[in-house]
Amino acid sequence: MMLKTFDYKTLNNLEITPEMTKKLMEISLMMGKQSTKNLKTDSTLKRLIEVAKIQSTDASNRIEGIFTSDTRLRKIVAEKTMPHNRSEEEISGYRDVLNLIHQQNQYIPITSNTILTLHKHLFGFTASTWGGHYKDIDNEIIARYEDGRSEIRFTPPKAFITPELIENLCTAYNDAINEDAIPSLLLIGAFVFDFVSIHPFRNGNGRMSRLLMLLTMYKSGFEVGKFISIESLIEKTKPAYYVSLQNSSRNWATNKNSYQPFLDYFLSIVLQAYRDLQDRLQPSEKKISVTNSIINNLQDKLYPLSKRELSSLIPEYSLITIERALKELLDSKRIKKVGAGRSTKYILIFSK
Structure with a gap:
């Protein structure tokens, strides 16, 4: 029986496509932009x-x-x-x-x-x-x-x-x-x-x-x-x-x-x-309020988002702050819930 081998000198004569090259180059460029040396705190x-x-x-x-x-x-x-x-x-x-x-x-x-x-x-x-x-x-x-x-x-x-x-x-x-x-x-x-x-x-x-x-x-x-x-x-x-x-x-x-x-x-x-x-x-001149940040992200994504997804999209605010803002937006009927329990998500209410 032939034993599987691993050709990591050529990766089985891998052809690196132009699309793959573009992705590698963009990753390299973004790594350079995102140096976090001075941002550790x-x-x-x-x-x-x-x-x-x-x-x-x-x-x-x-x-x-x-x-x-x-x-x-x-x-x-x-x-x-x-x-x-x-x-x-x-x-x-x-x-x-x-x-x-x-x-x-x-x-x-x-x-x-x-x-x-x-x-x-x-x-x-x-x-x-x-x-x-x-x-x-x-x-x-x-x-x-x-x-x-x-x-x-x-x-x-x-x-x-x-x-x-x-x-x-x-x-x-x-x-x-x-x-x-x-x-x-x-x-x-x-x-x-x-x-x-x-x-x-x-x-x-x-x-x-x-x-x-x-x-x-x-x-x-x-x-x-x-x-x-x-x-x-x-x-x-x-x-x-x-x-x-x-x-x-x-x-x-x-x-x-x-x-x-x-x-x-x-x-x-x-x-x-x-x-x-x-x-x-992304740096910003002025910190956007948590409610506006939620609205902007719901508008940008065009599909319902969970609390956890919003938390990752708005890392400058704690989950407790986001939950409080979601309650305010629900009470003011600017957003509505989709689903229930673990599957609960939020979506904008568009005026007719």
């Missing part, structure tokens, strides 16, 4: 970090069908409560790994041992015995859709060769990063894609892939994931995410797959994150 950045942690923890778990209430989520991310059920145990584990990557990324190498350790922490609050161990049974990658449908997207390698494949993947990635012959963002995208394709664990593969995406981006100088939730952007584009994985998976086992579909999707996500950050950091 800025209250807006602090709010962005808080919101991003909540959104990342929520979105990455929700992609896998794991969730809790907004109130419980905020308490768990703030470490003000212990988990009450299995979902909250897994959310708590994700929070811990996310914090570890945010705070200690420069000390965390991209190795098989690192991956096992992070996976162990991911399941640290659960009674599961597989945390920190590669799979001991063969598995399948299943795509799950919002309408309840699911389908087998890909059959990963056998369990017995998983440790060797992860070792080889990490070696190929680290060597390519050190050689600096291919843009690091393309190598990061390829690494995440190959990790997902190996599917090395019995559970937690998707969440681990997104955590490793954040870690590898950090280590290559792309810190946007600290302020903007990349996981949330992936959740919002989940169908396109699955399609890109599917298209790049063809002939993966025989080393003839094209990384291009997934890398193009990945670059789009990273670019959108930098654009979102640029929008949040």
